Amino acid sequence: xxxxxLPIAGTLGxxxxxxxxxxxxxxxxxxxxxxxxxxxxxxxxxxxxIFLLVAGAEAICIRIQLAMPNNHFLSPEVFNRLFTMHxxxxxxxxxxxxxxxxxxxxxxxxxxxxxxxxxRLNAFSFxxxxxxxLLLYYSFLGGFGLYGMGNAPDVAWFAYAPLTEKAFxxxxxxxxxxxxxxxxxxxTLGTAINIIATTLSxxxxxxxxxxxxxxxxLMLVVSAMTLVTITPLTAAQAMLVIDRYLGGHFFDTQAxxxxxxxxxxxxxxxxPEVYILVLPAFAIENEIVPVFSRKGIFGYPAMVxxxxxxxxxxxxxxxxxxxxxxLTSVGNTFFVLSxxxxxxxxxxxxxxxxxxxxxxxxxxxxxxxxATAFIFQFLxxxxxxxMLSVAPWDWQLHNSYFLIAHFxxxxxxxxxxxxxxxxxxxxxxxxGRMLDEKLAKWHFWLFVLGFHITFDTMHFVGFMGMPRQIxxxxxxxxxxxxxxxxxIGGFIQAIAVLIFVxxxxxxxxxxxxxxxxxxxxxxxxxxxxxxxxxxNFATDPVVYSRRPLWDLKHPEDPDWKYxx
Amino acid sequence: xxxxxxxxxxxxxxxxxxxxxxxxxxxxxxxxxxxIFVVAYxxxxxxxxxxxxxxxxxxxxxxxxxxxxxxxxxxxxxERQIERGNMRAFAALWALTMGLGIEFIIGTWLEWKKLIFxxxxxxxxxxxxxTFYSLVGLHATHVVVGLIMLTFVLIFTLTGRLNxxxxxxxxxxxxxxxxxxxxxxxxxxxVYIVGR
Numbered sequence: 001x002x003x004x005x006l007p008i009a010g011t012l013g014x015x016x017x018x019x020x021x022x023x024x025x026x027x028x029x030x031x032x033x034x035x036x037x038x039x040x041x042x043x044x045x046x047x048x049x050i051f052l053l054v055a056g057a058e059a060i061c062i063r064i065q066l067a068m069p070n071n072h073f074l075s076p077e078v079f080n081r082l083f084t085m086h087x088x089x090x091x092x093x094x095x096x097x098x099x100x101x102x103x104x105x106x107x108x109x110x111x112x113x114x115x116x117x118x119x120r121l122n123a124f125s126f127x128x129x130x131x132x133x134l135l136l137y138y139s140f141l142g143g144f145g146l147y148g149m150g151n152a153p154d155v156a157w158f159a160y161a162p163l164t165e166k167a168f169x170x171x172x173x174x175x176x177x178x179x180x181x182x183x184x185x186x187x188t189l190g191t192a193i194n195i196i197a198t199t200l201s202x203x204x205x206x207x208x209x210x211x212x213x214x215x216x217x218l219m220l221v222v223s224a225m226t227l228v229t230i231t232p233l234t235a236a237q238a239m240l241v242i243d244r245y246l247g248g249h250f251f252d253t254q255a256x257x258x259x260x261x262x263x264x265x266x267x268x269x270x271x272p273e274v275y276i277l278v279l280p281a282f283a284i285e286n287e288i289v290p291v292f293s294r295k296g297i298f299g300y301p302a303m304v305x306x307x308x309x310x311x312x313x314x315x316x317x318x319x320x321x322x323x324x325x326x327l328t329s330v331g332n333t334f335f336v337l338s339x340x341x342x343x344x345x346x347x348x349x350x351x352x353x354x355x356x357x358x359x360x361x362x363x364x365x366x367x368x369x370x371a372t373a374f375i376f377q378f379l380x381x382x383x384x385x386x387m388l389s390v391a392p393w394d395w396q397l398h399n400s401y402f403l404i405a406h407f408x409x410x411x412x413x414x415x416x417x418x419x420x421x422x423x424x425x426x427x428x429x430x431x432g433r434m435l436d437e438k439l440a441k442w443h444f445w446l447f448v449l450g451f452h453i454t455f456d457t458m459h460f461v462g463f464m465g466m467p468r469q470i471x472x473x474x475x476x477x478x479x480x481x482x483x484x485x486x487x488i489g490g491f492i493q494a495i496a497v498l499i500f501v502x503x504x505x506x507x508x509x510x511x512x513x514x515x516x517x518x519x520x521x522x523x524x525x526x527x528x529x530x531x532x533x534x535x536n537f538a539t540d541p542v543v544y545s546r547r548p549l550w551d552l553k554h555p556e557d558p559d560w561k562y563x564x
Numbered sequence: 565x566x567x568x569x570x571x572x573x574x575x576x577x578x579x580x581x582x583x584x585x586x587x588x589x590x591x592x593x594x595x596x597x598x599x600i601f602v603v604a605y606x607x608x609x610x611x612x613x614x615x616x617x618x619x620x621x622x623x624x625x626x627x628x629x630x631x632x633x634x635x636x637x638x639x640x641x642x643e644r645q646i647e648r649g650n651m652r653a654f655a656a657l658w659a660l661t662m663g664l665g666i667e668f669i670i671g672t673w674l675e676w677k678k679l680i681f682x683x684x685x686x687x688x689x690x691x692x693x694x695t696f697y698s699l700v701g702l703h704a705t706h707v708v709v710g711l712i713m714l715t716f717v718l719i720f721t722l723t724g725r726l727n728x729x730x731x732x733x734x735x736x737x738x739x740x741x742x743x744x745x746x747x748x749x750x751x752x753x754x755v756y757i758v759g760r
Contacts, residue, residue, distance in 0.1 A: 117582040117585075117586065118582070189593050193586050194586070196586075197582040197589065200582075206577070227589055227593040227596065228596040231596035235600035236600065239601075242694065246688060247687065248698070250695070255690065255691055256608070256691045257608070258608075258611075265604075
């Protein structure tokens with residue numbers, strides 16, 4: 001430990017000075033071989049942030065292409081590749097890893113453990129995920145294949161059969177897509193197993209299930225969902241690979257196979273996946289709102305029950321992605337009702353966050369700004385979701401820009417906003433320095449502005465009938481002006497993200513010292529130094545309530561007096 | 565912490581074993597993979613546009629089934645032996661379990677050999693071939709992975725590196741083996757009874 005003096009004088013400096021390059025190598029080596037959950041968490045998060053920039057750049061290219069009618073900024077083939085890569089990257093290489101990165105970093109700290117249950121499995125999972133991402137992007141170089149057809153997958157992120165069959169997607173680009181998702185899927189499965197085992201088996205003394213921070217609870221639910229959600233995708237991808245490489249007929253309609261089966265298998269994964277992405281955003285909200293409202297979370301047991309409820313209900317809604325494929329009327333009714341049912345537990349959550357803020361002394365520091373915007377935007381995303389859950393409405397607007405606007409409201413308006421909130425909130429813990437608050441405010445206001453210019457407008461081009469995944473459109477459709485507005489909003493968001501990236505780098509070197517507990521928070525991670533030592537806690541903590549640090553700071557009025 | 569609720573210290577603090585939780589989680593995830601393949605199999609029954617059909621070529625693998633299911637019993641008996649530290653009996657029962665598993669793989673190999681070379685059914689012949697080889701092959705792959713892990717345990721036992729302190733780890737591995745056996749009950753029912 002750095003703060004201890006060595007008993008023998010002059011023992012320091014025994015190690016010979018290394019050259020600059022070997023120090024760099026040693027530093028790299030340390031990060032590659034690490035099994036420390038904090039380092040792996042940071043690796044996950046940095047990996048996703050890099051891909052966030054890549055996929056964001058892809059989105060900007062798409063927006064330039066669509067800004068005007070009859071535009072030819074990109075070729076049609078490149079356009080198809082870009083929206084496929086944008087979607088696949090954002091879901092699999094940004095959304096999942098960044099949220100599992102936060103889980104990796106925070107779950108052991110929050111439950112008073114020294115590491116995850118299986119540290120080496122943890123490292124293995126990260127490197128699998130990382131390899132999956134590289135495999136996907138290697139398709140730009142290697143996807144040319146034997147037939148000289150195409151590079152990078154161009155089958156859209158849901159890759160409907162039979163387009164993905166060998167006859168319609170020759171070359172290797174689709175293979176890279178399938179294999180990359182299988183590989184990163186195994187990584188995700190490993191992490192999910194690890195988080196479940198950590199939460200159930202590694203809690204410190206006194207940390208009963210109903211004293212766990214809600215963040216940990218939600219990550220437990222997410223991981224449990226991951227177990228039964230990512231695996232169907234892996235199975236479906238295995239079937240696709242069998243079709244493509246071994247000449248199987250799973251999705252080969254000419255040999256009796258079914259394209260609709262792919263749609264079912266994909267959405268059995270695909271819909272719970274949305275909740276896997278959004279529940280961690282709820283988890284972040286659950287930590288930030290109470291701390292910045294200076295009140296304990298309102299309705300803790302209801303929050304836990306609602307999260308578990310969302311987990312269960314989300315498994316039974318997948319076919320609402322398939323109303324336009326054609327279901328029976330019983331099928332339609334079932335999936336309309338089950339989809340609407342999700343509104344109840346999510347509504348409970350929104351009211352509980354509002355009730356937590358109600359009457360609190362709210363501090364609008366940067367994490368709270370993003371977390372507040374989240375509530376508004378998630379509410380709107382939920383309302384358009386209820387609209388789309390009505391089958392006749394969906395028949396009109398499915399695969400229009402209204403749908404795109406709806407799910408970007410969830411993925412950007414809710415998830416990305418809370419990822420930013422989380423980075424502002426926990427960056428001081430991970431690096432020991434505060435992020436610059438002035439730059440943070442610029443980032444927030446520009447991003448909110450850009451977000452609403454882009455995605456609010458997108459609802460209206462959807463109403464005007466503009467379908468998704470089209471390369472260009474004719475001027476007489478009247479979609480031109482609104483599309484230009486959408487693209488301008490995209491650029492404003494890009495500028496905001498660049499400010500954020502600059503802030504991350506700038507504050508790492510120049511930021512204010514954070515200290516252990518800059519936000520006066522209540523969960524265990526703030527009791528450790530910033531950044532926490534490798535072993536997290538010198539002595540195993542013991543907790544008596546849901547807010548162990550409140551008990552420490554207010555011994556005259558501890559929480560455990562009020563909790564049964 | 566000045567005032568502490570005393571009751572908390574009186575209760576022992578015990579948490580479930582992480583190995584067991586990890587393996588159970590893996591089993592839940594694997595079950596979902598098998599579910600998709602089983603559902604696909606059931607969905608595609610009778611949809612092949614050309615032969616051969618399951619009725620024409622499939623024989624019920626009774627010996628295989630008996631061997632695999634009884635290996636669950638032998639592995640359970642061996643778990644009891646390692647708990648008592650009875651390593652010789654453990655090694656014998658463990659080797660018997662492996663023998664039963666190997667018999668299953670040989671049986672599957674013979675079945676596939678007949679199907680491929682006598683009946684001319686491969687994975688690309690028709691939809692039945694595709695779903696049959698994928699589902700039964702997925703299960704057989706799990707048996708092979710299980711056998712590899714069982715082999716490691718046997719090697720460690722015979723070299724004297726395993727003792728009753730490792731009982732829990734062996735039991736976690738046995739959970740996987742039980743799962744592979746349980747899946748066979750489903751695969752057997754779907755492929756050889758419902759689908760035939």
